[in-house]
Amino acid sequence: MTAHSAISAQIFDEDAQRIFAGAYPDVPVKLHHGLAGHPLLAIEALAGLADRMPAASVEYNLGKLPLGVRPEDTPANGLSLGETIRTIESNGSWAVLKNVERDAAYGALLDAALAELAPIVDARTGAMLNREAFIFLSSPDSVTPFHMDPEHNILLQIMGEKVMTVFPAGDEELVPAVQSEAFHAGGHRNLHWQEHFRERGTAVRLLPGDAIHVPVKAPHFVENGAGVSVSLSVTWRSERSVAESELHGLNALLRRRGLPIGRIGAQPERQGARRIAYRIMRKLGV
Known part of the structure; x- marks a missing residue:
C-alpha cells in the first residue's frame, strides 16, 4: 500500500471538525473519525511495524494493573514485542509503539489527520509543533493507569472498546504543583491515585470510529473492554504547551x-x- 492510497479518505469530517473547534484547547470532547478498519492499523501490519522499530520506541508490559502503579512496579510479560502483538488477544498485555510517524506510511497518516484540524489549532494556540503518533494495543480487560501527558492529544479508537475517564487539567488536588514541576523536568507520567478522585472524572466510552480530544495534562486512565483494543494517538505541542x-x-x-x-x-x-x-x-x- 502506498502512503497516498492510505490517506485518500477524510479522517475528521466537517461535523467532527465543528465539535473539535468548540472544545479546543481546554475541553475534552468525543469525536468521530474515518480510520476504523484501516489496513495500516490491522494487527499483523502493526506487528510488522513493531518488528522494524528501535527498542527505544516501544513499551509493553502486563496489562491488568491497578489504577495507581509506580513505574518501577510495572510487571513485564516475558514475551518479545512481536509475540506480544500477535498474541495480544490472549496474553494479558498492553503495548505502545512510539513515534510511528518515523515510518513513511504512518507519517502520512498522521499528516493527513492533523492537516484537517490545523486551521482550528493555528487560530487558537499557534502552529502545531512536534507532531507525533503513538499506537496502543491492549488485551481484554487491560488497564492504563492514572497518568497525564504533555501534548495536545486526540485518541482514535480503531478496534475494540475501551472507557477513558478524563479529569480536569489544572486541579492541584489531582496533580500538585510540585508534581507538575517534576513532570516537566522529565518525571514519569503516572500519577498517585486515590479512589475519591473518581467522582471528578468523566467516563467516555469509545468504540471503533470514536475519538476523544484530551487537553494537555488532563489526567486520565483507560479501562479496556472484553476484546482486543487498538488505538491511534495523534499529538502535537503548541506555543501554549x-x-x-x-x-x-x-x-x-x-x-x-x-x-x-x-x-x-x-x-x-x-x-x-x-x-x-x-x-x-x-x-x-x-
Whole structure:
C-alpha cells in the first residue's frame, strides 16, 4: 500500500471538525473519525511495524494493573514485542509503539489527520509543533493507569472498546504543583491515585470510529473492554504547551531557592517576561 492510497479518505469530517473547534484547547470532547478498519492499523501490519522499530520506541508490559502503579512496579510479560502483538488477544498485555510517524506510511497518516484540524489549532494556540503518533494495543480487560501527558492529544479508537475517564487539567488536588514541576523536568507520567478522585472524572466510552480530544495534562486512565483494543494517538505541542512547561520549570527553580513562585495563567504563552527569565536562569545554570 502506498502512503497516498492510505490517506485518500477524510479522517475528521466537517461535523467532527465543528465539535473539535468548540472544545479546543481546554475541553475534552468525543469525536468521530474515518480510520476504523484501516489496513495500516490491522494487527499483523502493526506487528510488522513493531518488528522494524528501535527498542527505544516501544513499551509493553502486563496489562491488568491497578489504577495507581509506580513505574518501577510495572510487571513485564516475558514475551518479545512481536509475540506480544500477535498474541495480544490472549496474553494479558498492553503495548505502545512510539513515534510511528518515523515510518513513511504512518507519517502520512498522521499528516493527513492533523492537516484537517490545523486551521482550528493555528487560530487558537499557534502552529502545531512536534507532531507525533503513538499506537496502543491492549488485551481484554487491560488497564492504563492514572497518568497525564504533555501534548495536545486526540485518541482514535480503531478496534475494540475501551472507557477513558478524563479529569480536569489544572486541579492541584489531582496533580500538585510540585508534581507538575517534576513532570516537566522529565518525571514519569503516572500519577498517585486515590479512589475519591473518581467522582471528578468523566467516563467516555469509545468504540471503533470514536475519538476523544484530551487537553494537555488532563489526567486520565483507560479501562479496556472484553476484546482486543487498538488505538491511534495523534499529538502535537503548541506555543501554549511549551510556555506552560517553561513556567513550571521557572517555578521549580524558584521553589528550590525558597523564592515566591508565580501563577501560571490560562494563556501562559503571554507570560513572556517570566519565560525569558527562565531561559536566562537555565543558560546561566542558576
